[in-house]
Amino acid sequence: MLRDLRCAGADFCEEIAGAQESTFSLVYEGEPRSRVIWETNGFRLIADLSPLSVGHLLLLPVEHYLSFAQLIEERGVELAGVLESVGALYRATFGRLTVLEHGSSAAMKASACISHAHWHLMPVDGNQVNSLITADGLPRSALTDLKQLAPYGGTPYFLCGRPGKYYVYDGQRPMRSQYLRSIVGQVLGIPDPLFDYALVVRKELLRETVARTSGWRSILDGPR
Ligand SMILES: [Zn+2]
Ligand SMILES: [Zn+2]
Known part of the structure:
Protein backbone atom coordinates (compact mmCIF):
# COMPACT_ATOMS: atom_id res chain seq x y z
CA MET A 1 0.00 0.00 0.00
CA LEU A 2 2.80 2.40 0.81
CA ARG A 3 4.23 1.89 -2.66
CA ASP A 4 0.86 2.64 -4.24
CA LEU A 5 0.77 5.93 -2.43
CA ARG A 6 4.24 7.00 -3.45
CA CYS A 7 3.19 8.98 -6.45
CA ALA A 8 -0.15 10.56 -5.75
CA GLY A 9 0.09 12.57 -8.97
CA ALA A 10 0.19 9.58 -11.27
CA ASP A 11 -3.18 8.35 -10.15
CA PHE A 12 -5.26 11.41 -10.94
CA CYS A 13 -5.69 10.73 -14.65
CA GLU A 14 -7.19 7.31 -13.99
CA GLU A 15 -9.30 8.43 -11.07
CA ILE A 16 -10.64 11.41 -13.02
CA ALA A 17 -11.47 9.10 -15.92
CA GLY A 18 -13.63 7.16 -13.45
CA ALA A 19 -11.52 4.07 -12.84
CA GLN A 20 -13.30 1.64 -10.53
CA GLU A 21 -10.23 0.82 -8.48
CA SER A 22 -8.30 3.90 -7.58
CA THR A 23 -5.71 4.24 -4.84
CA PHE A 24 -8.36 6.24 -3.02
CA SER A 25 -10.93 3.44 -3.03
CA LEU A 26 -8.28 0.92 -1.99
CA VAL A 27 -7.09 3.03 0.94
CA TYR A 28 -10.46 4.26 2.19
CA GLU A 29 -12.52 1.13 1.46
CA GLY A 30 -15.77 2.97 0.85
CA GLU A 31 -15.55 5.35 3.82
CA PRO A 32 -16.24 7.74 2.23
CA ARG A 33 -17.24 6.42 -1.18
CA SER A 34 -16.08 9.52 -2.99
CA ARG A 35 -13.63 12.32 -2.33
CA VAL A 36 -15.04 14.55 -5.06
CA ILE A 37 -16.42 17.76 -3.57
CA TRP A 38 -17.39 19.64 -6.69
CA GLU A 39 -16.80 19.64 -10.41
CA THR A 40 -17.16 22.09 -13.26
CA ASP A 48 -6.27 15.17 -0.64
CA LEU A 49 -5.73 11.42 -0.25
CA SER A 50 -3.17 11.88 2.53
CA PRO A 51 -4.16 15.20 4.12
CA LEU A 52 -1.91 17.24 6.39
CA SER A 53 -4.88 19.05 7.93
CA VAL A 54 -8.64 19.21 7.85
CA GLY A 55 -9.52 21.23 4.75
CA HIS A 56 -6.60 19.90 2.66
CA LEU A 57 -8.14 19.93 -0.82
CA LEU A 58 -6.86 19.56 -4.35
CA LEU A 59 -8.10 21.45 -7.38
CA LEU A 60 -7.31 19.72 -10.66
CA PRO A 61 -8.01 20.27 -14.33
CA VAL A 62 -10.03 17.45 -15.88
CA GLU A 63 -7.82 17.52 -18.97
CA HIS A 64 -4.20 16.56 -18.59
CA TYR A 65 -1.76 19.42 -18.05
CA LEU A 66 1.60 19.31 -16.28
CA SER A 67 1.02 22.54 -14.37
CA PHE A 68 -1.40 25.41 -13.89
CA ALA A 69 1.05 27.60 -15.82
CA GLN A 70 0.28 25.45 -18.85
CA LEU A 71 -3.49 25.76 -18.52
CA ILE A 72 -3.83 29.39 -17.48
CA GLU A 73 -4.24 30.78 -21.01
CA GLU A 74 -6.93 28.30 -22.04
CA ARG A 75 -8.67 27.87 -18.69
CA GLY A 76 -7.84 31.07 -16.81
CA VAL A 77 -11.32 32.60 -16.99
CA GLU A 78 -12.99 29.43 -15.73
CA LEU A 79 -10.33 29.07 -13.03
CA ALA A 80 -10.94 32.61 -11.79
CA GLY A 81 -14.66 31.84 -11.46
CA VAL A 82 -13.97 28.58 -9.63
CA LEU A 83 -11.55 30.31 -7.27
CA GLU A 84 -13.98 33.07 -6.47
CA SER A 85 -16.86 30.78 -5.53
CA VAL A 86 -14.77 28.08 -3.86
CA GLY A 87 -12.56 30.64 -2.10
CA ALA A 88 -15.48 32.26 -0.30
CA LEU A 89 -16.88 28.91 0.89
CA TYR A 90 -13.42 27.69 1.82
CA ARG A 91 -12.73 30.67 4.06
CA ALA A 92 -16.16 30.43 5.64
CA THR A 93 -15.58 26.73 6.40
CA PHE A 94 -11.87 26.50 7.21
CA GLY A 95 -10.85 30.05 8.14
CA ARG A 96 -8.26 30.98 5.55
CA LEU A 97 -7.06 29.80 2.18
CA THR A 98 -3.57 29.31 0.83
CA VAL A 99 -2.94 27.90 -2.65
CA LEU A 100 0.18 25.78 -3.19
CA GLU A 101 1.53 24.13 -6.30
CA HIS A 102 4.65 22.30 -7.34
CA GLY A 103 4.53 22.87 -11.08
CA SER A 104 6.10 20.09 -13.12
CA SER A 105 8.17 20.36 -16.25
CA ALA A 106 8.20 17.99 -19.20
CA ALA A 107 11.68 16.84 -18.15
CA MET A 108 10.24 15.42 -14.94
CA LYS A 109 8.18 13.03 -17.05
CA ALA A 110 11.28 10.92 -17.37
CA SER A 111 11.35 10.33 -13.64
CA ALA A 112 9.03 7.92 -11.87
CA CYS A 113 6.36 10.50 -11.16
CA ILE A 114 4.22 11.68 -14.04
CA SER A 115 2.35 14.63 -12.69
CA HIS A 116 -1.18 15.75 -13.39
CA ALA A 117 -1.43 19.44 -12.52
CA HIS A 118 -2.98 20.06 -9.13
CA TRP A 119 -3.30 22.88 -6.65
CA HIS A 120 -3.29 22.20 -2.94
CA LEU A 121 -5.83 24.32 -1.07
CA MET A 122 -4.89 24.55 2.59
CA PRO A 123 -6.04 26.53 5.62
CA VAL A 124 -2.46 27.46 6.59
CA ASP A 125 -0.80 30.85 6.92
CA GLY A 126 0.64 31.59 3.48
CA ASN A 127 2.99 34.23 4.88
CA GLN A 128 4.68 31.58 7.00
CA VAL A 129 4.97 29.26 4.00
CA ASN A 130 6.47 32.07 1.91
CA SER A 131 8.98 32.96 4.66
CA LEU A 132 10.18 29.37 4.93
CA ILE A 133 10.61 28.99 1.16
CA THR A 134 12.43 32.33 1.01
CA ALA A 135 14.69 31.21 3.87
CA ASP A 136 15.71 28.27 1.67
CA GLY A 137 17.01 30.82 -0.82
CA LEU A 138 14.67 30.19 -3.75
CA PRO A 139 14.37 33.22 -6.04
CA ARG A 140 10.79 34.45 -6.30
CA SER A 141 8.57 36.82 -8.25
CA ALA A 142 5.27 38.30 -7.16
CA LEU A 143 2.26 37.83 -9.42
CA THR A 144 -0.65 40.23 -9.24
CA ASP A 145 -2.63 38.26 -11.82
CA LEU A 146 -2.58 34.51 -12.42
CA LYS A 147 -2.13 35.15 -16.16
CA GLN A 148 1.45 36.08 -15.26
CA LEU A 149 2.01 32.40 -14.44
CA ALA A 150 1.89 31.44 -18.15
CA PRO A 151 5.62 31.95 -18.89
CA TYR A 152 6.49 29.37 -16.23
CA GLY A 153 4.79 26.59 -18.19
CA GLY A 154 7.31 23.87 -18.96
CA THR A 155 9.69 24.78 -16.15
CA PRO A 156 9.58 23.47 -12.59
CA TYR A 157 8.28 26.04 -10.10
CA PHE A 158 6.62 26.40 -6.73
CA LEU A 159 3.59 28.61 -6.30
CA CYS A 160 2.26 29.92 -3.01
CA GLY A 161 -0.37 32.55 -2.38
CA ARG A 162 -3.99 33.47 -2.29
CA PRO A 163 -6.32 35.07 -4.83
CA GLY A 164 -4.83 38.46 -5.69
CA LYS A 165 -1.36 37.79 -4.29
CA TYR A 166 0.83 34.92 -5.41
CA TYR A 167 4.54 34.24 -5.35
CA VAL A 168 6.17 31.95 -7.86
CA TYR A 169 9.52 30.41 -6.98
CA ASP A 170 12.16 29.12 -9.34
CA GLY A 171 12.12 25.34 -8.97
CA GLN A 172 15.25 24.55 -11.01
CA ARG A 173 17.30 23.75 -7.94
CA PRO A 174 16.61 20.20 -6.75
CA MET A 175 14.85 20.33 -3.37
CA ARG A 176 14.02 17.47 -1.05
CA SER A 177 11.14 15.35 -2.28
CA GLN A 178 7.69 16.50 -1.18
CA TYR A 179 9.26 19.88 -0.56
CA LEU A 180 6.01 21.84 -0.11
CA ARG A 181 4.59 19.16 2.19
CA SER A 182 7.76 19.46 4.26
CA ILE A 183 7.24 23.25 4.48
CA VAL A 184 3.55 22.95 5.39
CA GLY A 185 4.55 20.27 7.91
CA GLN A 186 6.83 22.84 9.58
CA VAL A 187 4.02 25.41 9.69
CA LEU A 188 1.64 22.85 11.21
CA GLY A 189 4.19 21.45 13.66
CA ILE A 190 4.27 18.00 12.05
CA PRO A 191 7.66 16.45 12.83
CA ASP A 192 9.96 15.47 9.97
CA PRO A 193 9.40 13.04 8.21
CA LEU A 194 5.75 12.54 9.17
CA PHE A 195 4.61 14.98 6.48
CA ASP A 196 5.46 12.25 3.92
CA TYR A 197 2.18 11.19 2.30
CA ALA A 198 3.11 7.56 2.20
CA LEU A 199 4.26 7.37 5.81
CA VAL A 200 1.13 8.48 7.62
CA VAL A 201 -2.32 8.58 6.03
CA ARG A 202 -4.53 10.67 8.28
CA LYS A 203 -7.81 9.11 7.22
CA GLU A 204 -9.82 10.82 9.93
CA LEU A 205 -8.77 14.22 8.53
CA LEU A 206 -10.05 13.33 5.04
CA ARG A 207 -13.30 12.03 6.49
CA GLU A 208 -13.82 15.23 8.46
CA THR A 209 -12.96 17.31 5.39
CA VAL A 210 -15.48 15.44 3.24
CA ALA A 211 -18.14 15.80 5.95
CA ARG A 212 -17.53 19.53 6.38
CA THR A 213 -17.72 20.18 2.64
CA SER A 214 -20.74 17.98 1.98
CA GLY A 215 -23.05 20.96 1.57
CA TRP A 216 -20.80 22.81 -0.88
CA ARG A 217 -22.02 21.16 -4.06
CA SER A 218 -25.60 22.36 -3.73
CA ILE A 219 -24.42 25.88 -2.80
CA LEU A 220 -21.91 26.02 -5.66
CA ASP A 221 -24.30 24.60 -8.25
CA GLY A 222 -26.99 27.03 -7.11
CA PRO A 223 -30.71 26.71 -7.72
CA ARG A 224 -31.45 24.65 -10.81
ZN1 LIG B 1 -3.39 13.48 -16.20
ZN1 LIG C 1 0.93 17.87 -4.76
Missing part, protein backbone atom coordinates in the same frame (compact mmCIF):
# COMPACT_ATOMS: atom_id res chain seq x y z
CA ASN A 41 -16.59 21.47 -16.97
CA GLY A 42 -12.86 21.94 -16.64
CA PHE A 43 -12.00 21.40 -12.99
CA ARG A 44 -12.50 19.00 -10.14
CA LEU A 45 -12.25 19.75 -6.45
CA ILE A 46 -11.34 16.74 -4.32
CA ALA A 47 -10.00 15.97 -0.84
Whole structure:
Protein backbone atom coordinates (compact mmCIF):
# COMPACT_ATOMS: atom_id res chain seq x y z
CA MET A 1 0.00 0.00 0.00
CA LEU A 2 2.80 2.40 0.81
CA ARG A 3 4.23 1.89 -2.66
CA ASP A 4 0.86 2.64 -4.24
CA LEU A 5 0.77 5.93 -2.43
CA ARG A 6 4.24 7.00 -3.45
CA CYS A 7 3.19 8.98 -6.45
CA ALA A 8 -0.15 10.56 -5.75
CA GLY A 9 0.09 12.57 -8.97
CA ALA A 10 0.19 9.58 -11.27
CA ASP A 11 -3.18 8.35 -10.15
CA PHE A 12 -5.26 11.41 -10.94
CA CYS A 13 -5.69 10.73 -14.65
CA GLU A 14 -7.19 7.31 -13.99
CA GLU A 15 -9.30 8.43 -11.07
CA ILE A 16 -10.64 11.41 -13.02
CA ALA A 17 -11.47 9.10 -15.92
CA GLY A 18 -13.63 7.16 -13.45
CA ALA A 19 -11.52 4.07 -12.84
CA GLN A 20 -13.30 1.64 -10.53
CA GLU A 21 -10.23 0.82 -8.48
CA SER A 22 -8.30 3.90 -7.58
CA THR A 23 -5.71 4.24 -4.84
CA PHE A 24 -8.36 6.24 -3.02
CA SER A 25 -10.93 3.44 -3.03
CA LEU A 26 -8.28 0.92 -1.99
CA VAL A 27 -7.09 3.03 0.94
CA TYR A 28 -10.46 4.26 2.19
CA GLU A 29 -12.52 1.13 1.46
CA GLY A 30 -15.77 2.97 0.85
CA GLU A 31 -15.55 5.35 3.82
CA PRO A 32 -16.24 7.74 2.23
CA ARG A 33 -17.24 6.42 -1.18
CA SER A 34 -16.08 9.52 -2.99
CA ARG A 35 -13.63 12.32 -2.33
CA VAL A 36 -15.04 14.55 -5.06
CA ILE A 37 -16.42 17.76 -3.57
CA TRP A 38 -17.39 19.64 -6.69
CA GLU A 39 -16.80 19.64 -10.41
CA THR A 40 -17.16 22.09 -13.26
CA ASN A 41 -16.59 21.47 -16.97
CA GLY A 42 -12.86 21.94 -16.64
CA PHE A 43 -12.00 21.40 -12.99
CA ARG A 44 -12.50 19.00 -10.14
CA LEU A 45 -12.25 19.75 -6.45
CA ILE A 46 -11.34 16.74 -4.32
CA ALA A 47 -10.00 15.97 -0.84
CA ASP A 48 -6.27 15.17 -0.64
CA LEU A 49 -5.73 11.42 -0.25
CA SER A 50 -3.17 11.88 2.53
CA PRO A 51 -4.16 15.20 4.12
CA LEU A 52 -1.91 17.24 6.39
CA SER A 53 -4.88 19.05 7.93
CA VAL A 54 -8.64 19.21 7.85
CA GLY A 55 -9.52 21.23 4.75
CA HIS A 56 -6.60 19.90 2.66
CA LEU A 57 -8.14 19.93 -0.82
CA LEU A 58 -6.86 19.56 -4.35
CA LEU A 59 -8.10 21.45 -7.38
CA LEU A 60 -7.31 19.72 -10.66
CA PRO A 61 -8.01 20.27 -14.33
CA VAL A 62 -10.03 17.45 -15.88
CA GLU A 63 -7.82 17.52 -18.97
CA HIS A 64 -4.20 16.56 -18.59
CA TYR A 65 -1.76 19.42 -18.05
CA LEU A 66 1.60 19.31 -16.28
CA SER A 67 1.02 22.54 -14.37
CA PHE A 68 -1.40 25.41 -13.89
CA ALA A 69 1.05 27.60 -15.82
CA GLN A 70 0.28 25.45 -18.85
CA LEU A 71 -3.49 25.76 -18.52
CA ILE A 72 -3.83 29.39 -17.48
CA GLU A 73 -4.24 30.78 -21.01
CA GLU A 74 -6.93 28.30 -22.04
CA ARG A 75 -8.67 27.87 -18.69
CA GLY A 76 -7.84 31.07 -16.81
CA VAL A 77 -11.32 32.60 -16.99
CA GLU A 78 -12.99 29.43 -15.73
CA LEU A 79 -10.33 29.07 -13.03
CA ALA A 80 -10.94 32.61 -11.79
CA GLY A 81 -14.66 31.84 -11.46
CA VAL A 82 -13.97 28.58 -9.63
CA LEU A 83 -11.55 30.31 -7.27
CA GLU A 84 -13.98 33.07 -6.47
CA SER A 85 -16.86 30.78 -5.53
CA VAL A 86 -14.77 28.08 -3.86
CA GLY A 87 -12.56 30.64 -2.10
CA ALA A 88 -15.48 32.26 -0.30
CA LEU A 89 -16.88 28.91 0.89
CA TYR A 90 -13.42 27.69 1.82
CA ARG A 91 -12.73 30.67 4.06
CA ALA A 92 -16.16 30.43 5.64
CA THR A 93 -15.58 26.73 6.40
CA PHE A 94 -11.87 26.50 7.21
CA GLY A 95 -10.85 30.05 8.14
CA ARG A 96 -8.26 30.98 5.55
CA LEU A 97 -7.06 29.80 2.18
CA THR A 98 -3.57 29.31 0.83
CA VAL A 99 -2.94 27.90 -2.65
CA LEU A 100 0.18 25.78 -3.19
CA GLU A 101 1.53 24.13 -6.30
CA HIS A 102 4.65 22.30 -7.34
CA GLY A 103 4.53 22.87 -11.08
CA SER A 104 6.10 20.09 -13.12
CA SER A 105 8.17 20.36 -16.25
CA ALA A 106 8.20 17.99 -19.20
CA ALA A 107 11.68 16.84 -18.15
CA MET A 108 10.24 15.42 -14.94
CA LYS A 109 8.18 13.03 -17.05
CA ALA A 110 11.28 10.92 -17.37
CA SER A 111 11.35 10.33 -13.64
CA ALA A 112 9.03 7.92 -11.87
CA CYS A 113 6.36 10.50 -11.16
CA ILE A 114 4.22 11.68 -14.04
CA SER A 115 2.35 14.63 -12.69
CA HIS A 116 -1.18 15.75 -13.39
CA ALA A 117 -1.43 19.44 -12.52
CA HIS A 118 -2.98 20.06 -9.13
CA TRP A 119 -3.30 22.88 -6.65
CA HIS A 120 -3.29 22.20 -2.94
CA LEU A 121 -5.83 24.32 -1.07
CA MET A 122 -4.89 24.55 2.59
CA PRO A 123 -6.04 26.53 5.62
CA VAL A 124 -2.46 27.46 6.59
CA ASP A 125 -0.80 30.85 6.92
CA GLY A 126 0.64 31.59 3.48
CA ASN A 127 2.99 34.23 4.88
CA GLN A 128 4.68 31.58 7.00
CA VAL A 129 4.97 29.26 4.00
CA ASN A 130 6.47 32.07 1.91
CA SER A 131 8.98 32.96 4.66
CA LEU A 132 10.18 29.37 4.93
CA ILE A 133 10.61 28.99 1.16
CA THR A 134 12.43 32.33 1.01
CA ALA A 135 14.69 31.21 3.87
CA ASP A 136 15.71 28.27 1.67
CA GLY A 137 17.01 30.82 -0.82
CA LEU A 138 14.67 30.19 -3.75
CA PRO A 139 14.37 33.22 -6.04
CA ARG A 140 10.79 34.45 -6.30
CA SER A 141 8.57 36.82 -8.25
CA ALA A 142 5.27 38.30 -7.16
CA LEU A 143 2.26 37.83 -9.42
CA THR A 144 -0.65 40.23 -9.24
CA ASP A 145 -2.63 38.26 -11.82
CA LEU A 146 -2.58 34.51 -12.42
CA LYS A 147 -2.13 35.15 -16.16
CA GLN A 148 1.45 36.08 -15.26
CA LEU A 149 2.01 32.40 -14.44
CA ALA A 150 1.89 31.44 -18.15
CA PRO A 151 5.62 31.95 -18.89
CA TYR A 152 6.49 29.37 -16.23
CA GLY A 153 4.79 26.59 -18.19
CA GLY A 154 7.31 23.87 -18.96
CA THR A 155 9.69 24.78 -16.15
CA PRO A 156 9.58 23.47 -12.59
CA TYR A 157 8.28 26.04 -10.10
CA PHE A 158 6.62 26.40 -6.73
CA LEU A 159 3.59 28.61 -6.30
CA CYS A 160 2.26 29.92 -3.01
CA GLY A 161 -0.37 32.55 -2.38
CA ARG A 162 -3.99 33.47 -2.29
CA PRO A 163 -6.32 35.07 -4.83
CA GLY A 164 -4.83 38.46 -5.69
CA LYS A 165 -1.36 37.79 -4.29
CA TYR A 166 0.83 34.92 -5.41
CA TYR A 167 4.54 34.24 -5.35
CA VAL A 168 6.17 31.95 -7.86
CA TYR A 169 9.52 30.41 -6.98
CA ASP A 170 12.16 29.12 -9.34
CA GLY A 171 12.12 25.34 -8.97
CA GLN A 172 15.25 24.55 -11.01
CA ARG A 173 17.30 23.75 -7.94
CA PRO A 174 16.61 20.20 -6.75
CA MET A 175 14.85 20.33 -3.37
CA ARG A 176 14.02 17.47 -1.05
CA SER A 177 11.14 15.35 -2.28
CA GLN A 178 7.69 16.50 -1.18
CA TYR A 179 9.26 19.88 -0.56
CA LEU A 180 6.01 21.84 -0.11
CA ARG A 181 4.59 19.16 2.19
CA SER A 182 7.76 19.46 4.26
CA ILE A 183 7.24 23.25 4.48
CA VAL A 184 3.55 22.95 5.39
CA GLY A 185 4.55 20.27 7.91
CA GLN A 186 6.83 22.84 9.58
CA VAL A 187 4.02 25.41 9.69
CA LEU A 188 1.64 22.85 11.21
CA GLY A 189 4.19 21.45 13.66
CA ILE A 190 4.27 18.00 12.05
CA PRO A 191 7.66 16.45 12.83
CA ASP A 192 9.96 15.47 9.97
CA PRO A 193 9.40 13.04 8.21
CA LEU A 194 5.75 12.54 9.17
CA PHE A 195 4.61 14.98 6.48
CA ASP A 196 5.46 12.25 3.92
CA TYR A 197 2.18 11.19 2.30
CA ALA A 198 3.11 7.56 2.20
CA LEU A 199 4.26 7.37 5.81
CA VAL A 200 1.13 8.48 7.62
CA VAL A 201 -2.32 8.58 6.03
CA ARG A 202 -4.53 10.67 8.28
CA LYS A 203 -7.81 9.11 7.22
CA GLU A 204 -9.82 10.82 9.93
CA LEU A 205 -8.77 14.22 8.53
CA LEU A 206 -10.05 13.33 5.04
CA ARG A 207 -13.30 12.03 6.49
CA GLU A 208 -13.82 15.23 8.46
CA THR A 209 -12.96 17.31 5.39
CA VAL A 210 -15.48 15.44 3.24
CA ALA A 211 -18.14 15.80 5.95
CA ARG A 212 -17.53 19.53 6.38
CA THR A 213 -17.72 20.18 2.64
CA SER A 214 -20.74 17.98 1.98
CA GLY A 215 -23.05 20.96 1.57
CA TRP A 216 -20.80 22.81 -0.88
CA ARG A 217 -22.02 21.16 -4.06
CA SER A 218 -25.60 22.36 -3.73
CA ILE A 219 -24.42 25.88 -2.80
CA LEU A 220 -21.91 26.02 -5.66
CA ASP A 221 -24.30 24.60 -8.25
CA GLY A 222 -26.99 27.03 -7.11
CA PRO A 223 -30.71 26.71 -7.72
CA ARG A 224 -31.45 24.65 -10.81
ZN1 LIG B 1 -3.39 13.48 -16.20
ZN1 LIG C 1 0.93 17.87 -4.76
